[in-house]
Amino acid sequence: MGSFADRFKRIVKETNLTPEQEAKYQSFKKRGYRVPSKRLIKSASDIEGIRASGVINTGVLDYVAERIKAGVSTAEIDKWVYDYTTEHGAIPAPLNYEGFPKSVCVSINHVVCHGIPSEETILKEGDIVNVDVSTIYNGYYSDASRMFIIGKTDAGRERLVKVAKEALEEGLKAARAWHFLGDIGAAVQQHVEGNGFSVVRDFGGHGVGIKFHEDPFVSHVGKKNTGMVLVPGMVFTIEPMVNMGRYEIDIDEKDGWTVTTIDKKPSAQWEYTVLITEEGPEILTY
Numbered sequence: 271m272g273s274f275a276d277r278f279k280r281i282v283k284e285t286n287l288t289p290e291q292e293a294k295y296q297s298f299k300k301r302g303y304r305v306p307s308k309r310l311i312k313s314a315s316d317i318e319g320i321r322a323s324g325v326i327n328t329g330v331l332d333y334v335a336e337r338i339k340a341g342v343s344t345a346e347i348d349k350w351v352y353d354y355t356t357e358h359g360a361i362p363a364p365l366n367y368e369g370f371p372k373s374v375c376v377s378i379n380h381v382v383c384h385g386i387p388s389e390e391t392i393l394k395e396g397d398i399v400n401v402d403v404s405t406i407y408n409g410y411y412s413d414a415s416r417m418f419i420i421g422k423t424d425a426g427r428e429r430l431v432k433v434a435k436e437a438l439e440e441g442l443k444a445a446r447a448w449h450f451l452g453d454i455g456a457a458v459q460q461h462v463e464g465n466g467f468s469v470v471r472d473f474g475g476h477g478v479g480i481k482f483h484e485d486p487f488v489s490h491v492g493k494k495n496t497g498m499v500l501v502p503g504m505v506f507t508i509e510p511m512v513n514m515g516r517y518e519i520d521i522d523e524k525d526g527w528t529v530t531t532i533d534k535k536p537s538a539q540w541e542y543t544v545l546i547t548e549e550g551p552e553i554l555t556y
Contacts, residue, residue: 286312312505326405327412328555330354334347339393341393343390344376344392347374372386385528396420400418433512441490450496454489469490505554516532
């Protein structure tokens with residue numbers, strides 16, 4: 271039976287679903303579908319906390335968008351992110367996370383993700399740049415990234431950035447309550463590969479909110495009607511990494527973080543934090 275405290279926690283957790291939602295949840299579970307554990311279904315107060323974190327996170331990216339240009343070092347971007355975040359009473363989630371040394375990931379051209387800011391890395395005309403920002407506010411996490419084109423770039427890179435954003439939007443459309451996690455991957459993969467690009471398999475989206483990285487893993491390839499059931503109250507990122515060439519990646523052996531395309535062709539990524547609701551997905555930070 272467990273202790274009274276354990277039983278009380280279970281009862282409280284179950285109140286995160288309405289009686290109708292609980293009935294649906296149990297129905298899927300009894301039929302053998304994979305359902306999220308109750309700890310992945312956020313309470314109303316948790317959602318408000320994540321939403322407040324997301325407001326700051328979006329503000330950080332807006333701040334970067336106003337200032338990013340050719341001649342700026344990625345270390346300057348890191349300082350913008352740190353200063354804006356801390357001035358708003360929050361903490362940059364990447365800073366010292368598992369040893370990551372900076373407040374933001376800045377990934378340029380063939381760098382897929384986890385680019386480490388540096389004084390030596392200067393943005394130049396034609397670069398495509400992903401700025402990935404994550405924020406902790408009052409103990410709640412949010413996470414989003416955007417692509418920036420520095421000045422003018424070639425048509426191929428411009429199209430890559432556009433298709434990556436479209437792929438994210440297609441994944442978002444598929445993130446419907448009582449549908450399946452595999453629907454998101456299927457929608458993203460179909461759009462990306464239909465446009466002649468490839469989707470990174472080794473990295474994907476993830477649950478977020480109470481921790482930086484939670485279950486479930488959100489693959490950006492997949493099949494419809496497979497995977498975990500999407501239940502109202504789940505919060506996770508959708509963040510397809512789209513490559514111009516092959517989908518395989520390399521991780522820098524020296525720094526242990528920087529991820530590049532195996533063929534050194536460009537990559538693009540956009541990311542939202544998303545809340546599953548009965549009415550459709552709600553973007554908490556973008």
